[in-house]
Amino acid sequence: MTDIGFYHLTRSSLTKALPQLLARTLAAGQRALVLCSDADRVATLDRALWEADDPWLPHGTEADGDPTLQPIWLATDSTALNGSRYLFLVDGTANARLEAFDRVFDLFDGNDASAVEAARDRWRSAKAAGHSLTYWQQGARGWEKKA
Numbered sequence: 648m649t650d651i652g653f654y655h656l657t658r659s660s661l662t663k664a665l666p667q668l669l670a671r672t673l674a675a676g677q678r679a680l681v682l683c684s685d686a687d688r689v690a691t692l693d694r695a696l697w698e699a700d701d702p703w704l705p706h707g708t709e710a711d712g713d714p715t716l717q718p719i720w721l722a723t724d725s726t727a728l729n730g731s732r733y734l735f736l737v738d739g740t741a742n743a744r745l746e747a748f749d750r751v752f753d754l755f756d757g758n759d760a761s762a763v764e765a766a767r768d769r770w771r772s773a774k775a776a777g778h779s780l781t782y783w784q785q786g787a788r789g790w791e792k793k794a
Contacts, residue, residue, distance in 0.1 A: 666699035
């Protein structure tokens with residue numbers, strides 16, 4: 648089954664946390680698909696990745712052309728067109744194809760009660776499906792593994 652990590656954002660926004668996680672993904676020699684809820688979120692995250700501090704994060708979007716050339720692909724479609732094995736879910740996006748990925752990162756806003764409750768529902772569903780789950784929460788020194 649797939650390893651799914653739930654990332655509870657409590658100290659920074661998605662646009663600040665995501666580039667750090669994607670930098671680690673690239674450092675591990677992996678490709679990533681960032682699944683967004685809509686084109687506006689794709690555009691917001693595209694800007695955030697261009698403006699991120701070191702390291703530079705090469706990426707593309709559905710408007711850019713050939714996904715096979717991009718180690719990070721921002722999209723509203725769950726097809727891993729760039730050959731990614733890592734999937735980043737933002738905005739509570741759901742994906743029935745979790746098993747197509749080696750690792751899934753489910754990022755959710757801890758300051759939004761409905762987002763937290765929706766993440767709990769996704770946790771229960773993933774657990775029932777037999778996936779391997781971990782829960783990470785932002786702490787004073789970075790990500791802290793809680794479960």
